[in-house]
Amino acid sequence: xxxxxxxxxxxxxxxxxxxxxxxxxxxxxxxxxLSPHRHVFQNLQKKFSERMFAPPISELGFCGLATGAAMAxxxxxxxxxxxxxxxxxxxxxxxxxxxxxxxxxxQTRVPVVxxxxxGLRGGGAAQHSGSPQAMLWNVxxxxxxxxxxxxxxxxxxxxxxxxxxxxxxxxxTRLLDIRGEVPDNDQAIxxxxxDIKRSGSDVTLIATSYTxxxxxxxxxxxxxxxxxxxxxxxRTLVPFDLATILSSVEKTHRVVIGDETHQSCGVAAEIxxxxxxxxxxxxxxxxxxxxxxxxPVPYSPGLEAHIGPSESRIMDAVRAALA
Amino acid sequence: xxxxxxxxxxxxxxLRRMWLIRAFEEKVSALYAxxxxxxxxxxxxxxxxxxxxxxxxxxxxxYVYGGHRSxxxxxxxxxxxxxxxxxxxxxxxGYCGGKGGSMHIVAKECGFIxxxxxxGGTIPLALGAAFAAKERKKGQIAxxxxxxxxxxxxxxxxxxxxxxxxxxxxxxxxxxxGYAEFTPLSAHTKIERLAQHAKTYGIPxxxxxxxxxxxxxxAMAKAVDKCRAGKxxxxxxxxxxxxxxxxxxxxxxxxxLSQLAEWKKKDPIARVARALKSQKTLADKxxxxxxxxxxxxxxxxxxxSLASPWPADDQVARQVTSD
Amino acid sequence: MLPNxxxxxxxxxxxxxxxxxxxxxxxxxxxxxxxxxxxxHLYVGQEAxxxxxxxxxxxxxxxxxTHRNHGHLLARGVEPKRLFAEILGRVDGLxxxxxxxxxSVAPSLGFLHSSGVVAxxxxxxxxxxxxxxxxxxxxxxxxxxxxxxxxxxxxxxxFNIASLxxxxxxxxxxxxxxYGAGRAVAAAQSSSMxxxxxxxxxxxxxxxxxxxxxxxxGLVHATISEAVGKIRRxxxxxFVEAQTVRFPGSETNWPTVPKPxxxxxxxxxxxxxxxAREWYHSCDPLLIYIRELVEANRANRDEIAAIESQxxxxxxxxxxxxxxxxxxxxxxxxxxxxx
Numbered sequence: 001x002x003x004x005x006x007x008x009x010x011x012x013x014x015x016x017x018x019x020x021x022x023x024x025x026x027x028x029x030x031x032x033x034l035s036p037h038r039h040v041f042q043n044l045q046k047k048f049s050e051r052m053f054a055p056p057i058s059e060l061g062f063c064g065l066a067t068g069a070a071m072a073x074x075x076x077x078x079x080x081x082x083x084x085x086x087x088x089x090x091x092x093x094x095x096x097x098x099x100x101x102x103x104x105x106x107q108t109r110v111p112v113v114x115x116x117x118x119g120l121r122g123g124g125a126a127q128h129s130g131s132p133q134a135m136l137w138n139v140x141x142x143x144x145x146x147x148x149x150x151x152x153x154x155x156x157x158x159x160x161x162x163x164x165x166x167x168x169x170x171x172x173t174r175l176l177d178i179r180g181e182v183p184d185n186d187q188a189i190x191x192x193x194x195d196i197k198r199s200g201s202d203v204t205l206i207a208t209s210y211t212x213x214x215x216x217x218x219x220x221x222x223x224x225x226x227x228x229x230x231x232x233x234x235r236t237l238v239p240f241d242l243a244t245i246l247s248s249v250e251k252t253h254r255v256v257i258g259d260e261t262h263q264s265c266g267v268a269a270e271i272x273x274x275x276x277x278x279x280x281x282x283x284x285x286x287x288x289x290x291x292x293x294x295x296p297v298p299y300s301p302g303l304e305a306h307i308g309p310s311e312s313r314i315m316d317a318v319r320a321a322l323a
Numbered sequence: 324x325x326x327x328x329x330x331x332x333x334x335x336x337x338l339r340r341m342w343l344i345r346a347f348e349e350k351v352s353a354l355y356a357x358x359x360x361x362x363x364x365x366x367x368x369x370x371x372x373x374x375x376x377x378x379x380x381x382x383x384x385x386y387v388y389g390g391h392r393s394x395x396x397x398x399x400x401x402x403x404x405x406x407x408x409x410x411x412x413x414x415x416x417g418y419c420g421g422k423g424g425s426m427h428i429v430a431k432e433c434g435f436i437x438x439x440x441x442x443g444g445t446i447p448l449a450l451g452a453a454f455a456a457k458e459r460k461k462g463q464i465a466x467x468x469x470x471x472x473x474x475x476x477x478x479x480x481x482x483x484x485x486x487x488x489x490x491x492x493x494x495x496x497x498x499x500x501g502y503a504e505f506t507p508l509s510a511h512t513k514i515e516r517l518a519q520h521a522k523t524y525g526i527p528x529x530x531x532x533x534x535x536x537x538x539x540x541x542a543m544a545k546a547v548d549k550c551r552a553g554k555x556x557x558x559x560x561x562x563x564x565x566x567x568x569x570x571x572x573x574x575x576x577x578x579x580l581s582q583l584a585e586w587k588k589k590d591p592i593a594r595v596a597r598a599l600k601s602q603k604t605l606a607d608k609x610x611x612x613x614x615x616x617x618x619x620x621x622x623x624x625x626x627x628s629l630a631s632p633w634p635a636d637d638q639v640a641r642q643v644t645s646d
Numbered sequence: 647m648l649p650n651x652x653x654x655x656x657x658x659x660x661x662x663x664x665x666x667x668x669x670x671x672x673x674x675x676x677x678x679x680x681x682x683x684x685x686x687h688l689y690v691g692q693e694a695x696x697x698x699x700x701x702x703x704x705x706x707x708x709x710x711x712t713h714r715n716h717g718h719l720l721a722r723g724v725e726p727k728r729l730f731a732e733i734l735g736r737v738d739g740l741x742x743x744x745x746x747x748x749x750s751v752a753p754s755l756g757f758l759h760s761s762g763v764v765a766x767x768x769x770x771x772x773x774x775x776x777x778x779x780x781x782x783x784x785x786x787x788x789x790x791x792x793x794x795x796x797x798x799x800x801x802x803x804x805f806n807i808a809s810l811x812x813x814x815x816x817x818x819x820x821x822x823x824x825y826g827a828g829r830a831v832a833a834a835q836s837s838s839m840x841x842x843x844x845x846x847x848x849x850x851x852x853x854x855x856x857x858x859x860x861x862x863x864g865l866v867h868a869t870i871s872e873a874v875g876k877i878r879r880x881x882x883x884x885f886v887e888a889q890t891v892r893f894p895g896s897e898t899n900w901p902t903v904p905k906p907x908x909x910x911x912x913x914x915x916x917x918x919x920x921x922a923r924e925w926y927h928s929c930d931p932l933l934i935y936i937r938e939l940v941e942a943n944r945a946n947r948d949e950i951a952a953i954e955s956q957x958x959x960x961x962x963x964x965x966x967x968x969x970x971x972x973x974x975x976x977x978x979x980x981x982x983x984x985x
Contacts (some may be wrong), residue, residue, distance in 0.1 A: 025780065034363075034572075051780070056475030056511035056810070057442050057503055061769050061803030068773020071758040072708060074780060088441070088476075091800075096766055100759050102983035104751040105742030108758045109985050123362020123413075125424040127440040141983050164985035295643045298634075299424030300413030301361055306636045475806050477799015484797060487840035512806050513852050520802075523850045524840040 001183055007032060007176040009150035011040040013157040014077075016186065018048050021075065024161060026052045027066050029079025033117045033173045063089035063114065067097040067166070070112035075161055083118035083170070084130035097166040098141035113160045115169040119210060119260040120297065120308045122174075129297040129304075133170045134261035137237050137270060143191060144237040146170040148212035150180040152235055155189030162188065172210040172260075192239035196248070200228035203318050204248040206271055207231060207258040211309050215258050218314045229318060237267065245271070246279045253284040254321040258309045263291035288317040329537060331604040335613075337379055337536060338595045341371040342617035344395040345592060347404055350621040351394065351411055355571045359629060360412050363440075364425050367395040369534075369566035372591035373498050374399040376539025377466065377559070380547050381434070386452035386465040388445035389438040391426045392498075392565070396468050401433035408624040414631035421634040422642070442503075443473030446482045446495070453486070453493035453556075464492040464550040472503025474517040483524040483558075490555035494546045495521065497560040498533060504569050505577050521558030533561025534591040537598075564589075647864030648938050649698055656944050657953065659701065659863065663693040663932045664957040666717045667907050669726050672965055673716070673733065674895070674903050681969060682734045686747040688901045689717025691893035694931030695820055695860040696721040698867035699888075700788075702874050708774040708787040709756045710767035713748045714820075718790055722755045726961055730968035738971040742978070765791065765798035768817075772804050775813035775883075786814050786877050793821040793887075796847055797839055805883075809851040812882035816873055817848060820860060824891040848885035860888030861931040863938075891929035894922040909951045912936040 004012070010031065018024050026048070030041040045052060055062040059080065066076040080086050086093060093114060100108045118131040136142055143165045147153040153171070160167040197212055198219050207215040212233045219229035232248050234241060249255055255275055257268040268289040275287060293307040348366045355364050367374065374395035378387065381400070389396040397407055402418070410417025411425045418430055426440035436452065439445045449467035456463035473479050474497070486493050497517045501508050514520065518528035529545070531538040539561055546557040564586040568575035599605045605613075648656060670688045677686065689696065696717045700709070703722075711718040719729055724740065732739025733747045740750045748762030758774070761767045771789035778785040795801055796819070808815050821844060841847050845855035854876075858869050866888060873884040895902045904922035905911070911918070912933040915926045926933065939945040 025776075034570075053776075053811070054506065054510065055807060056803075057472045058475045058477065058803040058807065060477050060800050061475075061772070061807055064766075064769020064800065064804070065773040065776055065807060068710075068770035068775075069777040069780075070773070071770065072774035072777035072781075072785075074777045085441075091763060091766060092769055095763055096759070096761055096770060099749075101985055103741060103745040103749040104753075104759065105740070105744045106982040106985075107741070107751055107753050111985075123424065125362065125427055125440065126422075127426070127444075128363070143984070293639060295639050296422075298422040298639055299362065299419075299427065300415075300421030300634050302413075302633045302636065303421060303639050307639050475803065477801075477803045479799070480802040481797065481799045484838075484840050488838065511810070513809055514806075514850065519850060523846045525842070526840075 001181040003179050004150050004182045006150045006153055006178050006180070007035060007037050007040065009154040009182045010157065011044065013154040014044060015047070017158060017161050018044070018051065022051070023073065023075045024051065025069065025074055025076045027062055027076050027078045028055055029081045031079050031115060032176065033081055035173065035176050037176070059085050059088035060092055064092040064096065066112050067092055067110055070110045071100065071108055075111045077113040077115055077161060080114060080116040082128050083116040083132050084127055086114065086116055086132050087130070094136070094139045098139045101165065102141055109164045110166045111164045113167045113169050115171060117171050117173050119172050120292070120304055122304070123299065123301065124297065125299040126296040131261040131292070133168065133237060134266045136168050137267065138265070141166065142238060143167040144170060145191065145235070146208050146237060147235065148175065148209055148233050150178070151182045152189060152195065154182060155187050156235060158188035159191055163191070170209060174210045175213070178213060189235065191236040192241050193235065194241035194244035195233045195235055196230060196244070197233050198229065198231040200230035200252070202228045202252055203230070203254040203256060203321050204245070204252045205229050205231050205256045205258060205314065205318065206245060207233060208267060209260065211258040211260055214309065214311050215314055218311045218318070222315060222318055227318060227322065242274050242278060245275065246282070249275060249279045249282045253282055255283065255287045256290060256314065256317045256321055257287065258290040258314050260292050260309055263289060263294050266291045285321050288321055290314050290317050329540070331599070331602065334595065334599060335605065337375050338592070338599065339613055339617070340375045340399060341536070341592050341595065342613055343404065343620060344371045344374060344398050346617035346621040347398060347408070347624065348394060350625050351408065352571055354412065354625060362424055364571040365392040365569065366567045366571065367392050367565065369586065369590065370498055370500065370563045371395055372536040372539055373496070373533045373561045373563055376536045377496055377543045380540065380543045381466060382463070383434055384461070384463050385434055386449065386456065386463065387435050388449045388452070388465070388467040389428070389435070390442065390445065390469050391438065391440050392470070393428055393438040393468065394425070397428045397430050397435045400430065400435040402430035402435055404620065404624045405627045409628040409631050412628040413633070414628055415634040416627070416631040420638060443469050443476040443479050446473065446479055449493050450482050450486055450491055453491035454489070456492055462551050464494065464547065466494040466496055468496045468498060470503065471497065471499040471501065471508045471517060472511070474514065474520060475511050480520065483521060483526060486556040487524040487526050492550045492553065493556045494550055495556065495558040497558070498563055499560055500563050500565045502565070502569065505573070507577070516560060518558055518560040526556050526558050528558035528560065530560040530562065533563030534589045534594065536591060536595050647862060648942055648944065649864045649867035651867070653944050656939060659697050660935065660939065660950065661953050661957060662697045662721055663935060664954050665726060665961070666693050666697070666720045667932055668957055668961045669720055669729070670716060671903050671906055672961055674901050676734070676965065684746055686733065686901065687714040688893060688896050689714055690895060691929065691931065692717060692820055692822060692860065692890050694863040694935055695866050695888040695890065698863045699818060699870040702867065702870045703786065703788065706785050707756050708758065708778070708785060709790065710771045710787070711757065711760055711790040712764070712767060712792060712795070713762045714792065715750060715760055719750060719752060719757060722752070722757070724752045724755060727964035727967040730964050731971045734968050734971070735973060736968060736971035737974040738967070743974045765795040765800040767791065768795060768800050768804045771815055772807050772813055775808065775815040776811065778814055779811070784878065786816060786874060788816045788818055790818050790820065793819060793823050793839070793844060796844055802847065805848050805851040805853055808883040809853050812880070814877050815883040816877055817883065817885040818870070819844060819885065819887045820890065821887050822890045822892045824889050844887050845885065853883050853885050855885035855887070857887045857889065860890040861929065861934060863931065863935050890931065891925065894925050907932065909936060909947060909954050
């Protein structure tokens, strides 16, 4: 199987998606944030320029445009770029797109994808480091995909675009350059299917997005201490695959959850609640969350590193689960 | 020539301040290239006449709000450049203890209330300050800086409307440098001058050469007089150019080299220097000394910053909410 | 004036205006009897805008409207019984009871989505216009909203994008803010919008904009026809502000009906409570239209009364249908929120 960089897999997906379906339009952004790999976006632009629209700085306006276009039969992908900018568009995403299908009694479909880069990026400070997916999980009517690997970003993006529901596609700039195996043939990954990124029998580490990669690093180091961590990646928050997680918990009896949304009402909080509700009897110790601390993200690099779900905090939590 | 109406002694001070901003920005740029500063850095090199021209006419207790390109605004309002540079370098001795960084400068003691990383984000905030100032009746006014990119934001329009309806003492200062991030204004809107929007809401507006210190001062003098007399909001649009890219590291390939050369000829600092020379107020030697002085101060600020400690990890939990 | 249309079309417009009027008046009765809860907004007093305007559209055009949507849906041809049922939250409603008044849809008639958030639909309308342009299907989008929407940032953002992309989009702003009868057209003004007249806002983006008397069915028809023609020829977005005098029954917190409408009111308002009399006398577009039909010899009073009578029966039957329609099962709340 060939190995690709995450950004290469992502753009391979975009190219295949756009070639296969002329209803797909790209609105705003480069899907690369400030990554130096601009050439892949420019290649896409050369091929599909009539289906790519660079709007003014009007997030509310262009997220509404994308939603309306989806209602009228296009399948737009909006790049909000910095995840915190979805706050400018919140009414259109949460109050219009999310509600349209349900409140129309199932008549109006909204096949729009809202793509964003979340999380701690290194010097982003408070306003450019948001992880809005926890808040968005609390808005019924939105699907949420959150890849962590080259294979997953390609497969999930395809499903996101094919879905008739409004989908939030949660990406992370720190994933763009990681490398991984990507199958040659076209493979969409269904929503609601978690992935066991690493097998282990001692502790179940559930992680999302870039924290999956951090977790794998931590697991590698813990293996040298004789601890075998099973890393489970939900890949989508909505729909959510609880069954795979519970099977893992059945095996290990110990859970640590690593995620970059802030602790209160964060992604880890919801996952912990679901496990506690359905798998309480399988647990031998309390669930431990390793989330970003409940503070506005500080600028200084040391402070920023301190508040996130770092490798050391994850390792400490795993060891504590076994103590 | 406008310089004749200005007091030469005052002009010298203004030039000194413009040089300080220029030297500061160049120093910060050098530190960034050495990776002593991380994150996003947006420099105002070339836009010094707007900052100094506008803010030299305000009181210490007037409220000033900025955007992501606001180092110069803070300096022109009277910020301590040591604390400012230390903040940009993420040190504990910075204005915000290293928590804000370049885009979130706060220098309250001199009336620079806050900057923001969200385009146009402080415009509604400035309205609030103006509202409070109006209630307080001490003659205070508010001023907010933003770029041409903010003109397409809905909240900019909402703010113009409210400021006009309530006749708030706020001066909208638009630095129209022709680019919103990497896109020329013309690709974002059919409107060439943002002053047009102000007029739509019944707000008197002026468009001036933002690289002419005296033109900016003249427009601001009128604006400040009107505002303090309770005659409502004013809009001042300053046409200028940023000599660097949107952020440090942006190769600015979207800009014609000839355009850059054109604007170099209009360098605001050089123009003031020429004016003082032609009036025989200052000679080449004295002008050169001014430049060196500014660079020395910037150098000292850099030494101070790099010698300052990083904020301690436990600082993340402090100042999240007020005690 | 009357629209420049054949008699049968004029009578059809009359029938639709009556439909809206009697629908709304019956809705107030239903609400006051406690048959449904939740807030709702009447289109009474604006019939001469919605009905002629929407008659200029193609069957496959898109329409977006707001909380004041009953008139638009009915003008376009939605069955009154399905709309009643939706507002009553019944299973036979347009949205199976899941939307209510604010969110009633009729996709086959071009209403894909309705929003109760002021200006919520304005960005969406740029989307369907964008899609129509991309798909080259000639479909036009009409964005129907009130003067209040212009205070939301979403409106200028949408104007900018629409003008930038030359979208096939008609912005139809219904300014029902004229207070009192007999004021000149230009005197309508919003007290919470500094731009005046409102047409200055789209004009700032070089979108052609005009103000018209929304109570004049003929003027509305002619203006909208022309605007629609321009859009279909690819000239880009157009903006029309149609002004009406706010219906007295919409001035209170909860809608009321000062006097149930009937054809005879067009010539004798002595029965109307004094506070509302001037409005029915001079500002009721439906009554103005009826008078004009008669004065122009396009119809006589009896014909019009007969049309009204038929409408009233239809509405009565629609009310019956809706009140007898069952409520959806509670479990339905947990279904159908994902495609």
